[in-house]
Amino acid sequence: MTHTETITMKKKVISTAELKQLVCSGGDERLLLDPLTGVNMYGCPPGPVEPSTWVHLSSSTATPISNGAFSHLAEIMNTLDETDGSDPVDERLEGIRQELFNYIGIKSVDADIVFVPSGTDATLQAVFLTRICLPRATTILKNLVLAADEAAGRVFNAASGFHFNAKNIRGDNVIKGTPIPDLHGPTGDKTIECIDVSFEKCQDEAYIEESIDRLVNHSGDTHVLLHALDTSKLGNRTPSHDCLNRIEQKYSKEALTILIDACQFRMSPWRIRDHIKRGRHITITGSKFFTGPAFSGAIIVPACFRAQIQQAPVNNYMTNELAAYSAISDWPQSWTNIRSCLNTYTTVLWKSNIGQFLRMTAAMFELRRYSAIPSSWREQFIIAATAEIRAAFSSVPDLLEPLENKTRNSFFDEFDEEFRHLTIFPFFIRQPNKVKTFLNLDACKELYQKLQIPTETNPITVVIGQPAAIAVNGYPDTVTTFRFSIDARTISDAFERTHGAVPVKTDKLQSQLRLIIKKIADIVNTNDNQS
Structure with a gap:
């Protein structure tokens, strides 16, 4: 289906394949799909993923489309029509x-x-x-x-x-x-x-x-x-x-x-x-x-x-x-x-x-879900999720080191509402058996790709925030950081799953963090044993 043909579609039910093609159209090479993996440069396919085999805390970079949003797009395309020559x-x-x-x-x-x-x-x-x-x-x-x-x-x-x-x-x-x-x-x-x-x-x-x-x-x-x-x-x-x-x-x-x-x-x-x-x-x-x-x-x-x-x-x-x-x-x-x-x-x-x-x-489908949740509940979830992520970092001090900006709070106030709290959590990955030495950019890029590949021992596809090389005061040279992120969909899913129960529950996030950290550790240790 060509780009212009979609504008004149009338009374035709769009197929899943056609919709996927459209979702990744109208962008530059960053949206091109790898013919081997079927994902773009952000590790995302053009359609929804199977939640039981995919884990993503990657909203600082990109996230696969949800099942609900994809179904909504199908409905939109099936009702999109031209009338009176207008667009x-x-x-x-x-x-x-x-x-x-x-x-x-x-x-x-x-x-x-x-x-x-x-x-x-x-x-x-x-x-x-x-x-x-x-x-x-x-x-x-x-x-x-x-x-x-x-x-x-x-x-x-x-x-x-x-x-x-x-x-x-x-x-x-x-x-x-x-x-x-x-x-x-x-x-x-x-x-x-x-x-x-x-x-x-x-x-x-x-x-x-x-x-x-x-x-x-x-x-x-x-x-x-x-x-x-x-x-x-x-x-x-x-x-x-x-x-x-x-x-x-x-x-x-x-x-x-x-x-x-x-x-x-x-x-x-x-x-x-x-x-x-x-x-x-x-x-x-x-x-x-x-x-x-x-x-x-x-x-x-x-x-x-x-x-x-x-x-x-x-x-x-x-x-x-x-x-x-x-x-x-x-x-x-x-x-x-x-x-x-x-x-x-x-x-x-x-x-x-x-x-x-x-x-x-x-995106508006997800914004609609999020804005329907009471603001106090959204904020409570972010606070609880922050504690969960920090606990995950603390559980593996020899593997992950969080990057903290100690002055951040002075830049935010009550008018920022729930966004005065952290929703992006950058971290470094340590080289095994080395103090204050972290994986370099090339090693991080390799790890980022391996996280997305299911294996017999670890069949989960993991997508987190892309590695970014930055200069940080107090660290030698340039260091490379990954990111975990809290996002609107995670909050909406939790609210709907628990019917807005208080106190909020972050058990699913806790499980996701364990899976991600285990896969990171497996890759790092395997690479170390092979070197």
Whole structure:
């Protein structure tokens, strides 16, 4: 089934194979399935997995789609129809926008939502939106990316206005790391510059503020896009809200735009509303905390940018290469300026990205389940699950060492609701019989793959947060961390299984942790015996 054929399906029952094909369509090479294993680079297949043989605490990276969400997608596809020549996906996406507004607790007059395939795509489109709102084509856009080492690995290229993969969402080849024509302006000069700052350096907030001072004062024709992180793939936030407020008070909107990278979507509705009121863009995905399939993202754009976007010279910054990163229905129907421009590029883009629509629909299915649970119960479960995970670490001190951020609590408060508590737990894996020596990146990548392979002695497929190499104060050189994560689906499943019983029960999580740790230990010990 081709991409365009799915839009015109009428009264046809979609097969499981067809639905799986659609769920992994409309993304770049990160969604391609390995022909041998049938999973993508995140270790996830395009359909549901058998719970008795799969264990996943991997929502910091990606999670296989649930049976309930997959069945929901089948129902959606079997009722998707064209009427009066309109695009049914376009109308459904408008409905998802409204549902997100309802979850956040705002009205459509307060913000707009742009859908994107991934968090990295969100960064690229945020650069585009900031670029077209600048008063002059010659203005240099300085993109200051905080804690870049704890953001997605492709963010730097996207933040620079560059191609960040070898393919776009249509599967066309592009040259990774090269500028996207015209996004830098009609003159062809490089007018977007990206500066990355490590998480360790971000601990000195005076350094962040001084960096912005230098960028703003470097030239009278400079605009700074501050890329703040909340929450990182290791569970951190930078900078603090006080720091953001000081920065905003110092600079006008003509000199500074703030982008909140919340792609983990571990953020309370109150906090999102606060960012919107302050005129900050927010990027989210449905594939992390809410466990929709990988590649389901969005940008929440405050209403204060609406008039600028409608009046912007979009044609000056749009090309075939940039247009091919999105579909027309990704953009709000009210944004006639951008939609009109994109309609001139129909040879390189779709009216709607059906795969992206399905993945976001699956994420909304999980968000609906989660938001139906009393907030107090959700928080109690997270607290209990945190204790369970910490107990698991303590049970194997010679194998796993948790990475603790002792200053984290000072960055969160009661307005973060349940997300003031940890939901991502990074850890190192020790080399056998060696003190303070951990598996290196290559060894961790090998272990990550072996965890996903069932064996006779350990027939469980294990998926956890991908290994990430980071520099950590107090540890020698670069160290590689894995992650356990608490997610919305785990909480929803527990609530439904126990009918919301109090005190909450985390017995299933305890069992999962035992299975995962046993398999890690088996692999580490086997590798040690073979070396």
